[in-house]
Amino acid sequence: MEKELFEGLVESIRQMNAIEKGEMEPARVHRHHVPNVKSLREASGLRQDEFAEVVGVSASLVQSWEQDRRIPSGSSLKILLMLERNPAIINELRAV
Template identity: 50%
Template sequence: MKDELFADLLASAEEMVNIEQGKQSPKPEHVHTYSEIDVKSIREAAGLKQQDFALAVGVSYDLVKSWETKRRQPTGAPRKLLLLLQANPGIIKQLIAIGR
């Protein structure tokens, strides 16, 4: 490993430790926050059971349960799809039709 690369890696590790110990705050551009999505209300607005909603959205039934109980938060493409469904609930019918 090149000395420069090692020094950068070591500095990153030290920064992480300082942040964990409260001695330093992370740079704002390195902090990502997401607003919570109320998956249950989106599903209920669509009038679907958890199993049917999972099929329509293309995720597992267990993942929908985890979202609804707040054990996990949707990320990536599923998050974007849920935000789209939240803004346009009628799209769920198209998703169901595509899945058949």
């Protein structure tokens, strides 16, 4: 098993060198757009703790998102994307 792991590592290094030399294209990685949480929150006129309550997470998580220490995911990411597209839904979320 260790030999297989080592061979995989060596192959990865070969691919990296080929990509750097332009001999190979890097694999495409699908990345989600991540909204700017601080901008969304500020546009809503809410403090971090208020915004956290509306989104359904802790204030410390909102702070981590704003400081780029954590990346939103799952249902939180979907809610943030919805807020980015339609900021007016903040009022609907507040009512829930």
